[in-house]
Amino acid sequence: MSERLVVIGSQWGDEGKGKITDYFACRADMVVRYQGGNNAGHSVMFNGHKYSLQSIPSGIFNPNTVNVMGNGMVVNPESVLVELQRLHDQGVTDYQLFISDRAAMVMPWHSALDGAYESLKGGKLIGTTKKGIGPAYCDKYSRSGLRMGDLLEPEYFAERLKAAVEEKNMELAMLGLPTFDFQQVYDRYMEIAAILGPRIVDTSDLINKALISDKKILFEGAQGMMLCIDHGTYPFVTSSTPSSASVPVGAGISPKWIDNVVGVAKAYCTRVGEGPFPTELFDEISHEIRERGHEYGTVTGRPRRVGWFDAVVARYTSRLAGIDNWALMLFDVLSGLDKVRICTHYELDGKIVDTPPSTISKLARCKPVYVELDGWKEDITGVKSFDELPDNAKAYVRKIEELTGVPVGVISVGPDRTQTILISEKLKNF
Ligand code: GDP
Ligand code: IMO
Ligand code: MG
Numbered sequence: 092m093s094e095r096l097v098v099i100g101s102q103w104g105d106e107g108k109g110k111i112t113d114y115f116a117c118r119a120d121m122v123v124r125y126q127g128g129n130n131a132g133h134s135v136m137f138n139g140h141k142y143s144l145q146s147i148p149s150g151i152f153n154p155n156t157v158n159v160m161g162n163g164m165v166v167n168p169e170s171v172l173v174e175l176q177r178l179h180d181q182g183v184t185d186y187q188l189f190i191s192d193r194a195a196m197v198m199p200w201h202s203a204l205d206g207a208y209e210s211l212k213g214g215k216l217i218g219t220t221k222k223g224i225g226p227a228y229c230d231k232y233s234r235s236g237l238r239m240g241d242l243l244e245p246e247y248f249a250e251r252l253k254a255a256v257e258e259k260n261m262e263l264a265m266l267g268l269p270t271f272d273f274q275q276v277y278d279r280y281m282e283i284a285a286i287l288g289p290r291i292v293d294t295s296d297l298i299n300k301a302l303i304s305d306k307k308i309l310f311e312g313a314q315g316m317m318l319c320i321d322h323g324t325y326p327f328v329t330s331s332t333p334s335s336a337s338v339p340v341g342a343g344i345s346p347k348w349i350d351n352v353v354g355v356a357k358a359y360c361t362r363v364g365e366g367p368f369p370t371e372l373f374d375e376i377s378h379e380i381r382e383r384g385h386e387y388g389t390v391t392g393r394p395r396r397v398g399w400f401d402a403v404v405a406r407y408t409s410r411l412a413g414i415d416n417w418a419l420m421l422f423d424v425l426s427g428l429d430k431v432r433i434c435t436h437y438e439l440d441g442k443i444v445d446t447p448p449s450t451i452s453k454l455a456r457c458k459p460v461y462v463e464l465d466g467w468k469e470d471i472t473g474v475k476s477f478d479e480l481p482d483n484a485k486a487y488v489r490k491i492e493e494l495t496g497v498p499v500g501v502i503s504v505g506p507d508r509t510q511t512i513l514i515s516e517k518l519k520n521f
Pocket of ligand 3: 133134
């Protein structure tokens with residue numbers, strides 16, 4: 092019986108982590124976000140309603156689930172307020188939410204700097220979400236950042252804020268950007284403290300108490316492994332580690348607790364923003380998949396780039412994150428294609444490679460080697476079990492398992508909570 096479950100993105104983000112987290116959150120006592128911030132856009136759909144979350148955990152729809160924004164996140168309190176208001180407007184009013192006192196805070200200058208750093212790169216944009224995530228993590232690691240818990244001590248907060256405003260105004264002025272007035276920022280953050288203050292607690296203590304009481308805890312990753320600051324397609328990555336490996340640090344628990352990891356993977360691949368993408372498609376099929384899968388970013392509305400399922404990436408991410416099961420998402424989107432392809436290896440400068448190279452210059456030269464399978468025409472959006480799937484769809488799933496060495500534990504055949512086929516016994520027991 093597993094009481095902990097980590098849900099991570101195993102490609103370039105937007106794999107369907109929100110849907111899978113919400114699906115399991117119905118049985119979880121606690122859902123914890125442990126990295127990233129409001130650069131994430133997690134969609135959840137049930138009872139005919141669609142919800143979009145940026146920094147709030149996807150367990151928020153279950154009133155019995157305690158939702159935690161962990162210390163490894165960068166929290167934009169203004170954005171949290173906007174999200175809470177939006178949830179409220181959609182009728183979500185009964186929830187439990189706590190924010191770590193040690194979480195780094197995204198300040199108003201971070202998004203301005205995010206945009207400015209991008210324009211300094213000239214033609215070589217990363218294509219960030221411009222939410223200030225990179226600059227906020229930079230300040231955390233350069234030890235000049237502010238943390239959510241600082242809001243609870245007004246005098247200490249004032250002292251830290253004064254230093255930060257002074258430092259940032261110099262940088263903003265150099266970049267020709269508007270500067271900030273200490274008093275205005277201070278007054279606004281004290282208003283925020285009055286609203287969010289009761290939710291700001293020592294979340295590591297909260298989570299550990301739940302762990303030792305055998306509560307069911309789900310850790311919800313944001314972004315995807317190929318956007319990892321260490322293992323992703325650097326520098327076209329985000330500024331955190333979306334892996335299961337960052338759960339212990341980002342939630343404040345021992346690594347010994349992690350024993351059940353679901354790698355969320357689309358049945359194909361998408362990427363939003365710049366950077367190499369070996370299986371990217373530029374033909375009619377990519378257009379078809381983009382329209383059928385509504386492949387447009389939830390945060391920025393940008394069209395997502397589309398490509399075939401990449402087993403090289405899947406093997407790599409499963410090795411890095413210890414993935415026990417795949418949650419294979421948007422499987423319905425592939426229905427109707429004559430042929431479907433899976434990338435088995437790359438060819439790099441005349442040699443076959445089976446793991447991604449470290450530099451994007453080499454990755455950009457990697458040519459995908461494919462296995463081609465027959466497609467299926469049937470609509471599978473109402474399918475409730477693996478056995479009911481068309482034979483060719485089953486063969487596609489089996490090929491992914493064979494090429495990655497990891498079983499497919501969940502298959503998603505539509506955005507709704509109910510359009511989920513649960514196969515894995517380990518996951519049934521969560
Ligand atoms: P996340 O960032 O990993 O949570 O993923 P996003 O929510 O950004 O993007 C996934 C998109 O696919 C959302 O619009 C979901 O509603 C949708 N979705 C999730 N699972 C399925 C599925 O099985 N089929 C279809 N057609 N759409 C899905
Ligand atoms: P979810 O959790 C997809 C991408 C951006 C950009 C790069 C860096 O919804 O899967 P950042 O703003 O983080 O500095 O941008 O990372 N990116 C995502 N792409 N899904 C996400 O989150 C992403 N979060 C960041 O598009 O290429
Ligand atoms: Mg998303």
